[in-house]
Amino acid sequence: MTDHYHPDLLAPFLALPQGDKIQADLDQLRIWDFDGSSTNQAPGHDSDIYLRPAAIFKDPFRGGNNILVLAECYNNDGTPNRTNYRHHAAKIMEQAKDVQPWFGLEQEYTLFSMDGTPYGWPKGGFPGPQGPYYCGAGAGKVFARDLIEAHYRACLYAGINISGINAEVMPSQWEFQVGPCEGISMGDHLWMARYLLVRIAEQWGIKVSFHPKPLQGDWNGAGCHTNYSTKEMREPGGMKAIEAAIEKLSKRHNEHIAVYGEDNDLRLTGRHETGHIGTFTSGVANRGASIRIPRHVGAQGYGYLEDRRPASNIDPYRVTGIIVETTCLL
Ligand code: ADP
Ligand code: MN
Ligand code: MN
Ligand code: MN
Numbered sequence: 533m534t535d536h537y538h539p540d541l542l543a544p545f546l547a548l549p550q551g552d553k554i555q556a557d558l559d560q561l562r563i564w565d566f567d568g569s570s571t572n573q574a575p576g577h578d579s580d581i582y583l584r585p586a587a588i589f590k591d592p593f594r595g596g597n598n599i600l601v602l603a604e605c606y607n608n609d610g611t612p613n614r615t616n617y618r619h620h621a622a623k624i625m626e627q628a629k630d631v632q633p634w635f636g637l638e639q640e641y642t643l644f645s646m647d648g649t650p651y652g653w654p655k656g657g658f659p660g661p662q663g664p665y666y667c668g669a670g671a672g673k674v675f676a677r678d679l680i681e682a683h684y685r686a687c688l689y690a691g692i693n694i695s696g697i698n699a700e701v702m703p704s705q706w707e708f709q710v711g712p713c714e715g716i717s718m719g720d721h722l723w724m725a726r727y728l729l730v731r732i733a734e735q736w737g738i739k740v741s742f743h744p745k746p747l748q749g750d751w752n753g754a755g756c757h758t759n760y761s762t763k764e765m766r767e768p769g770g771m772k773a774i775e776a777a778i779e780k781l782s783k784r785h786n787e788h789i790a791v792y793g794e795d796n797d798l799r800l801t802g803r804h805e806t807g808h809i810g811t812f813t814s815g816v817a818n819r820g821a822s823i824r825i826p827r828h829v830g831a832q833g834y835g836y837l838e839d840r841r842p843a844s845n846i847d848p849y850r851v852t853g854i855i856v857e858t859t860c861l862l
Contacts, residue, residue, distance in 0.1 A: 636711030769833030793843025
């Protein structure tokens with residue numbers, strides 16, 4: 533696979549219509565089951581796992597009335613499968629629905645060629661050091677923009693609440709933002725956006741890595757910054773509620789880190805725009821802190837906070853769930 537533009541691959545995504553409504557309803561869909569022993573979700577002698585439909589998106593690959601259905605996994609006895617973090621998160625979101633929790637996730641990820649080289653990097657060597665790549669433009673600075681554009685179009689068509697895209701600090705690392713989404717829908721939209729990315733990258737012969745530190749050395753890691761607000765935080769004077777939430781978060785740093793992604797210790801080193809995994813810090817406009825209050829939020833006195841600790845490989849249900857639990861339910 534050579535590293536160049538693929539206009540023939542991008543064209544169908546550019547042609548997707550925008551703004552069509554989903555023509556299906558959750559209760560029209562039946563419960564299905566699959567072989568959980570093939571996915572390490574069940575033992576062979578009791579392998580059937582139930583799929584309960586949870587969210588519907590439009591299918592950008594087949595078009596028309598075709599849909600993609602996100603489902604929750606349940607065991608034979610009716611208990612949620614151990615891989616099903618949505619079940620618990622949905623309960624938390626239900627309990628906290630009066631505060632109207634909103635989230636915006638910044639999903640960072642890294643592209644690799646089939647041979648294991650970061651996509652577009654010189655084979656057996658390295659590109660120039662970090663600096664000219666973040667939000668960059670131009671050949672040699674950004675890689676696979678056509679794939680990124682295809683993904684953005686596919687998300688818009690599917691009905692995912694995608695809000696932006698940017699090239700990241702490390703070359704061939706990218707980010708998309710999904711949100712603001714309320715409550716449990718945040719996890720649904722992020723998982724479907726990830727699925728579309730991996731499916732589309734397949735067409736390009738590109739591998740997507742969600743590892744939080746895909747390359748050792750002086751290269752930025754990949755996170756999933758979690759922006760969060762409640763109704764109170766979004767209204768004038770909301771800074772008091774933001775500060776109260778930060779105070780509560782500071783008391784449960786370790787509990788949060790435990791569900792903020794695997795191998796996150798390789799990323800949260802206190803360098804490369806991260807806070808150290810062992811300490812909780814916060815500050816306005818501080819990209820080396822655990823929690824950052826964006827500058828415009830500090831200036832206007834209300835808005836939202838950014839939890840910078842979550843890694844790129846998080847389960848968004850676990851992260852949004854514990855944030856609401858810590859700040860609203862304890
Ligand atoms: P950064 O400056 O950290 O790179 P981004 O612009 O990439 O920030 O992402 C900001 C995210 O915050 C977006 O997903 C956006 O939808 C989300 N966001 C904006 N306002 C709110 C809010 N009030 N509550 C929660 N999330 C919000
Ligand atoms: Mn961002
Ligand atoms: Mn980023
Ligand atoms: Mn951020």
